[in-house]
Amino acid sequence: MKNIRLLLLLLGVLTTSAALTTAEDNNCLTCHQDFEDEETGPSHLIVRDIHIQKGLGCADCHGGGPSLEDMDEVRESPDWRGVPSHLEVPDFCARCHGSASYMHEHNPSLPTDQLTKYRTSIHGQRLFVNKDTKVANCISCHGAYQIGSARTPHSTTHPLNLAPTCANCHADAEYMADYDIPTDQFEKYRQSVHGKALLERKDLGAPVCNDCHGNHGAAPPGVASLSFVCGNCHAIEAELFNASPHRTAFEENDFPMCETCHSNHLIEQPFDKMLGAEEPALCINCHAEDDGTGGLATAAAMSQAVEKLATAYDDARTSLEDVIAKGMMTTDEEFRLKEVQQLLVATRRQTHALAADTVDSIAEAGYQKANEVRTNSAALVDEYYFRRKGLGLATLFITILVVALWVYIRRIEK
């Protein structure tokens, strides 16, 4: 009994001291929350910050003792770092984010090369070399007090929020006036096939600014490296392009690889008429009949093959839809039509290699399959009417039997 009382006393002491420690830890917030605005004050905003959620406190960034009660004492603390200037921010954050051993304790999966990359970026170079404090530093993109992992939806660096985050500066014509670069990137991106996928369909697989430009090392991709940037996702197209005569020709003429035909921020859904020897084909922008490359002839041949298969695919799909509407079992044909669709995609993709024969052979395989779908769909429609005719005959036969039987019953009952 005596031991239990002693244990309870000890527990009481421990609990009280723990509570006091917590109160001491909150000294920064206790004072700052008193006089800061509830909507905009850092001490109020910080509760959603990932650092606070991971157990770090104000003093871990700003220094000073969290247990001190007087602000002058805080400022006089040997480790007091205060509020960094715009120029100091990258090094301020890199104290922890550049230390592999420190980050290992808190978030081992997070890289620690952000500052190194930042120094190579246009932003970093302007900041450190030109001392240009208008360029973005860490807090320009991540914020200062509501920093969240890029995986959390409220974060400014979540894929759905990233383009607007970059657009905060890059779409502001007045702010960007000194830099002589366009400010319509965000507007163009929003209308592009990538922007629509991400911002309208919420497809997180679609690329956003940092997927092409990098994030901490943000810079425009160079002309030569553009096919590698696009090739990160469009790997087969990039491989075919790099093996094609266009690769060397574009390099020699300083053309921006993929961008030459597909544009950059305003990348639209490619369409078959982009290829060919007549308007609105893009090939005529560079090639002429007599340029000695045979480019237009190749383009015309590839365009013809693609168009032939695309038309066959549409016809096959229409005929199959008719059969589906009739309620027939079409699983096999649906699979076959998928194969045609894949071959159509492969044919369109193969045009990047500029080999008309290969394009034609893939298209021909798809064309044959599309014909099979059409033929089988027609057979299924015939089968549909055959079933109805069979039903009609069976009904007629059964009706005759019923009438005959009824007459016979009436006769024997008389």
Added chain:
Amino acid sequence: MAASSSSSGGLSSQLYQWLDERFKLDTVVEYVKGKVVPVHSHSLFYYFGGISLFLFIVQVLTGILLLMYYRPGADSAFESVRFIISNVSFGWLIRSLHSWSANLMVFAVFIHMFSVYFTSAYRKPRELTWLSGMALLGLTMAFGFSGYLLPWNELAFFATRVGTGMAGAMPGLGEQVLIIMRGGEEVTGATIGRFFALHVAILPGTTVLVLSAHLLFLQRQGMSEPLDWANKPESDKRYRKFFPNFLLRDLLVWLIVLNILAVLAVLFPDGIGAVHWPLGAKADPFAPPPAVIRPEWYFMFTFQALKMLPAHVWLIEGELFGIGVFTIGGLIWALVPYLNRKSAKGQPSKLFTAFGVFVLTFVIVMTALGYILE
């Protein structure tokens, strides 16, 4: 008949004589010739037993044809059904006939049962005919439940999971029953094996035995006469010869049902409305359940009633309470020949008629609600 047959001296009469010498066919023929069927305003309902029998025969025949291509198993069931529908000649028709005749059979069995109930045809001496009929109803429902899973498609998978889950909610042996039904804790390929064996061997064998007994009772006792015939003078009663008159009419009805079946099977091979069995997607235990999981229409009243019960009724869990009420209700229904003493004396019972009306209304309303509220 035997004498006239023998005098004609044809091949058929010789065959008849040959059989008669060995099996005493004359006594059977004389017995059948003496059988009569009462004729009254509700005579139409006599045909529903025959319709159920006919549809059962269609089930057996189409089932055998399906069996030639069906392959039970999580990796083959769905594929084999798809093969039957799309590649086997008239496979689509056989599956459609099988599914439509199953649904029509349940419908015919329900009409048969309620008509027997409301005319008190279960009364002494036909208690065993009623009981064997109740057993056949249970077997028919079990056929439906076990057959639903066999295509191993998405809808069947989740409906079976819910259905077996309900059996698992039974107090005491529930968990054991669930494991026996599923062949484990979850609905898997092992469940198909069990349901398949049940559907093509255990249930048909048992049904043939019980059905034989049911038909034997019927043949020995004849058709039940209406209650008010007890006080009717013999001269006012009308009868029809069983052979050939009633049998030919039965055949005529069978032909009409066959035609209805053919029309439904050809025009709606995947069913229509609430009676629908599209093959759809293959069952995927890891996929989210479809928005609407519903059992077949003849289980809907039970499903809906259990769904509408609150979480707890007094101190009992809602679902458990519902299963208890259905069990007691089913027992009362099955034992009605022994509970309704008035009918045994040839008198109508307002209480049991009211009970029958309540049950029928409950089944119709709950089924309708099941589809309206889903």
